[in-house]
Amino acid sequence: MHHSGDLDMTRRGLLLGTAATAALTAAPFRAPARAATVGETAMPPPATGADAPSLSPVLSKVTFTVNGQRRDLELDTRTTLLDALREHLHLTGTKKGCDHGQCGACTVIVDGQRINSCLSLAVMHEGGDVTTIEGLGLPGKLHPMQAAFVEHDGYQCGYCTPGQICSAVAMLDEIKAGVPSHVTVDLNAAPQATPPQTMADEYRERMSGNICRCGAYSNIVDAISDVARREA
Amino acid sequence: MRPFTYERADSPAAAAAAVQRRPGAKFIAGGTNLLDLMKLEIETPAHLIDVNGLKLDTLEATPDGGLRIGALVRNTALAADPRVRRDYSVLSRALLAGASGQLRNKATTAGNLLQRTRCPYFYDTNQPCNKRQPGSGCAAIGGYSRQLAVVGSSDACIATHPSDMAVAMRALDATVETVRADGTTRTIPIAEFHRLPGDTPHIETALVPGELITAVTLPKPVGGTHVYRKVRDRASYAFALVSVAAVVQRDGSGRVAVGGVAHRPWRVEAAEAEMPRGAKAVTAGLLADAKPTHDNAFKLTLVERTLASVLAEAKG
Numbered sequence: 392m393h394h395s396g397d398l399d400m401t402r403r404g405l406l407l408g409t410a411a412t413a414a415l416t417a418a419p420f421r422a423p424a425r426a427a428t429v430g431e432t433a434m435p436p437p438a439t440g441a442d443a444p445s446l447s448p449v450l451s452k453v454t455f456t457v458n459g460q461r462r463d464l465e466l467d468t469r470t471t472l473l474d475a476l477r478e479h480l481h482l483t484g485t486k487k488g489c490d491h492g493q494c495g496a497c498t499v500i501v502d503g504q505r506i507n508s509c510l511s512l513a514v515m516h517e518g519g520d521v522t523t524i525e526g527l528g529l530p531g532k533l534h535p536m537q538a539a540f541v542e543h544d545g546y547q548c549g550y551c552t553p554g555q556i557c558s559a560v561a562m563l564d565e566i567k568a569g570v571p572s573h574v575t576v577d578l579n580a581a582p583q584a585t586p587p588q589t590m591a592d593e594y595r596e597r598m599s600g601n602i603c604r605c606g607a608y609s610n611i612v613d614a615i616s617d618v619a620r621r622e623a
Numbered sequence: 624m625r626p627f628t629y630e631r632a633d634s635p636a637a638a639a640a641a642v643q644r645r646p647g648a649k650f651i652a653g654g655t656n657l658l659d660l661m662k663l664e665i666e667t668p669a670h671l672i673d674v675n676g677l678k679l680d681t682l683e684a685t686p687d688g689g690l691r692i693g694a695l696v697r698n699t700a701l702a703a704d705p706r707v708r709r710d711y712s713v714l715s716r717a718l719l720a721g722a723s724g725q726l727r728n729k730a731t732t733a734g735n736l737l738q739r740t741r742c743p744y745f746y747d748t749n750q751p752c753n754k755r756q757p758g759s760g761c762a763a764i765g766g767y768s769r770q771l772a773v774v775g776s777s778d779a780c781i782a783t784h785p786s787d788m789a790v791a792m793r794a795l796d797a798t799v800e801t802v803r804a805d806g807t808t809r810t811i812p813i814a815e816f817h818r819l820p821g822d823t824p825h826i827e828t829a830l831v832p833g834e835l836i837t838a839v840t841l842p843k844p845v846g847g848t849h850v851y852r853k854v855r856d857r858a859s860y861a862f863a864l865v866s867v868a869a870v871v872q873r874d875g876s877g878r879v880a881v882g883g884v885a886h887r888p889w890r891v892e893a894a895e896a897e898m899p900r901g902a903k904a905v906t907a908g909l910l911a912d913a914k915p916t917h918d919n920a921f922k923l924t925l926v927e928r929t930l931a932s933v934l935a936e937a938k939g
């Protein structure tokens with residue numbers, strides 16, 4: 392048996408241990424990859440071996456639709472969809488929390504499905520159709536989910552909110568499409584048939600990819616339930 | 624993240640040939656594991672081959688009554704497929720217990736099988752890790768090992784394979800279909816797909832460099848009651864401490880694979896003969912050669928109790 396010697400655990404070991412238990416919640420903030428600005432010339436690197444990776448950035452063109460508008464970009468291949476939206480298209484509604492798929496703050500809707508934009512390369516979305524929080528609705532013309540979050544106080548600091556709202560909108564579509572969840576009792580019954588009292592459990596489970604540090608969860612579930620009821 | 628060049632492949636053979644042509648090249652599918660590791664410079668591919676355009680995203684019935692799952696089928700689509708929900712529900716359940724809605728929308732069948740360990744020292748580039756840097760040592764042995772392996776581990780590595788999906792596929796006797804750079808294809812039984820760490824923990828699967836997964840095939844349904852039970856530190860969006868995938872027949876016979884305990888989904892066919900005698904007898908066979916650490920010895924009891932609960936549920 393390997394013994395870890397609980398008592399003489401170093402501070403470093405302790406921190407590591409803590410980070411490990413909370414691997415999904417305590418994500419470090421990291422600087423985004425240095426993004427080459429549009430127009431900067433960077434030649435693709437010469438053929439390199441695995442141990443001699445080129446350090447010069449590589450630019451690549453990509454075209455996709457964001458909130459109904461066609462966008463042509465020339466980006467460092469390393470640019471995530473999140474950084475393309477925020478740094479290049481200045482759509483700063485979408486937030487960067489962990490940058491590692493662990494918090495959901497960066498959730499956007501691509502081709503009808505919610506994804507973590509921090510774990511997706513912009514160049515991989517050629518021809519794609521992206522909807523961000525700005526595309527759902529703006530002040531004066533809110534999407535019903537945005538209005539419900541306001542009405543039910545579904546946030547405190549608001550940092551997780553754009554991700555929560557994009558996630559919630561696409562999540563209700565997943566239920567309509569019959570996608571089951573971990574808490575769905577009968578896999579072969581349509582999730583739409585779930586009794587209303589257990590529907591809140593479905594929302595909680597299906598929204599678990601969106602962390603709210605302020606703990607606005609119960610109001611978020613209220614907002615979602617309200618929208619779902621009105622849509623039904 | 625290190626700079627890299629990028630291309631889209633349009634056929635499986637072209638993708639396998641392309642990866643062979645470029646040293647340091649890797650395939651990218653959903654990107655949810657590879658990009659995470661590239662940001663930390665644990666993975667440093669010089670070239671990425673995007674396999675999303677390969678049209679490997681369909682499910683089809685096989686001539687012998689099984690199901691062929693394309694390598695690019697998303698975890699959400701696989702979990703929601705009516706055939707999977709009806710005939711292989713342990714697989715639906717395992718998928719739905721993993722990651723989050725957002726991640727499952729991107730994660731692919733092949734990428735999920737090939738996701739790398741969540742050992743905290745593998746992620747911490749300041750620590751020695753034989754898997755990340757062969758020969759550097761293993762910081763987990765003698766370190767914080769609560770989540771790590773209790774069986775099949777070695778003096779070089781005690782990491783676990785983190786996939787839920789793979790545990791269900793092991794219980795279902797899936798086979799992995801591939802194509803190599805020279806265009807030849809082969810099938811690999813899931814039992815032989817993931818390797819034990821031995822003294823080469825950086826070699827994780829039976830794939831040769833550049834080999835592309837094209838599909839995973841399930842044999843025809845075996846019936847029975849399907850259960851997947853995942854025990855974790857919180858109710859959702861967390862990796863397993865221990866998980867059990869079971870298919871139990873009416874006479875009490877069946878199959879069991881366990882996750883969270885080894886470098887691959889853990890199944891010992893001989894131990895399944897004890898199924899009608901209950902969880903204790905099965906666990907004794909499953910974990911006979913276990914070598915837990917001080918931190919994770921609790922997993923031995925946890926496997927037995929989780930299995931007991933699964934068998935009780937299956938009985939109804």
Ligand SMILES: Cc1cc2nc3c(=O)[nH]c(=O)nc-3n(C[C@H](O)[C@H](O)[C@H](O)COP(=O)(O)OP(=O)(O)OC[C@H]3O[C@@H](n4cnc5c(N)ncnc54)[C@H](O)[C@@H]3O)c2cc1C
Pocket residue numbers: 415491492493649650651652653654655656657658659674694720721722723726729730731732733734735736737738785786787788834835836837860861862863
């Ligand atoms: C916060 C978080 C929580 C998670 N929780 C869980 C969980 O609870 N349970 C769980 O099981 N998983 C969990 N995951 C992991 C998730 O399931 C994987 O990241 C996902 O399945 C990887 O699939 P992908 O298509 O995105 O792979 P990619 O990241 O695209 O690729 C992974 C690897 O597979 C290779 N590859 C991809 N396709 C092929 C192919 N066709 N042939 C050969 N090689 C290929 C790539 O080169 C790469 O090395 C979690 C992930 C995150 C970020």
Ligand code: SF4
Pocket residue numbers: 740742743744745751752753754755760761762763764771779780781782824
């Ligand atoms: S257990 Fe394996 S992955 Fe973890 S530090 Fe040791 S060698 Fe690396």
Ligand code: FES
Pocket residue numbers: 486487488489490491492493494495496497498507508509510
């Ligand atoms: S920023 Fe946290 S999931 Fe993307």
Ligand code: FES
Pocket residue numbers: 545546547548549550551552602603604605606607
């Ligand atoms: S409102 Fe502050 S993190 Fe959710």
